Amino acid sequence: MKLSTSPSQWLATALLCMGLVDAHTVIVYPGYRGNNLHTTGSVEGTEGLGAAWSSDNDTMLYPYGMQWVYPCGGMPTSENRTKWPVQGGAVSLQPGWFPGHARAQIYINLGLGTVPPNMSHPMITPFEIVGPDNDPYPGTICLPQVKLPAGIEVKAGDNATIQVIELAQHGAALYNCADITFAEPEDVADVNQTNCFNSSHISFETLFTTASLESAGLEVITVPSLLTTVLPTFLTIAYGLLMA
Incomplete structure (x- = not known):
């Protein structure tokens, strides 16, 4: 998996960013399940629930936004999967498209199978991001080599889901998922500077533990x-x- 540069991909990323002003968290790479940036209904209408059926039982309402719903922000499994290296690869996301994300904690988990029963395999040590302020801000963070969890073995052709969680200051856990198919490195599209880079105004900090x-x-x-x-x-x- 090599880093390369493509002007057309730069343009695609720029257009993507222009359309995400009201977003929470967006997985840039691998491709995420789909647009779950919708907010529908009202808190009063759902009696404070994060998700509830409408009065006619015809529409699911998300007064806080779909991304608050475990495990993948209200999105079903996608048929459009990204090929991802069998030994691990890049994960890139945009964390600041919503107020209140001056600081946030990032978790990345793995669920095995076409429709994973859970996302119980941590892929990274959680870390904190520090943005410029609590207003929505543009920018991307990228982990160029996220390894498979210890003890997990996969082969080319296996399906899985990468779950990204952003734990925000206001107490919300924002969920997003990318469905992948494992492949040999030579069969994976190049990761380049348009979808895997770290913006200079977003920094990283380790989480404090009792250890x-x-x-x-x-x-x-x-x-x-x-x-x-x-x-x-x-x-x-x-x-x-x-x-x-």
């Missing part, structure tokens, strides 16, 4: 041990000096 406290915790634990050992001796010496 980070482990070494610090060991140092704290040794302090009481040190005091237990030294303090009695110190008090004994001090008492002896006073009694002398």
Whole structure:
């Protein structure tokens, strides 16, 4: 899978961006399931539910937007699959097409099969993105080599789904999916600078975990041990000096 540049693909990406002003998160590569950027109905009409049938049971309503619905933002499995390398490949997305994404956490999971029963195979260590502000902003982030989860083996022709989750500051988990068919690297279309690049105004940060406290915790634990050992001796010496 090589990086290449195509003027026509630059134009296609520019046109895509122009049409996404009201979007949440868009997977640029591999191709996502479809347009799930719709908001329908009202919060009052669904009594606060994220998804509910209309009063005539004819239309599904998404007052907060389709992307709030697990596992793939309300979109069914697609027949238009992208060939993706059997040993892993690129994942690219646009995270800032909605207010409130100055900071967000990104998760990428894998579901196996044509219609995965779940998306329970994490593909990356979650990370945080930092955008310019809380207003909608353009820009793309790309992970050029997302590996398969440990212990997962696939072969050319197997189907799967890549799930991208953006956990926003306002508490929403925004779901998006790309359906793929695994293929040998030479059979996969080139990934290029139009669909895999990192915009300079979006930065990355690691997530803080309690594991980070482990070494610090060991140092704290040794302090009481040190005091237990030294303090009695110190008090004994001090008492002896006073009694002398």
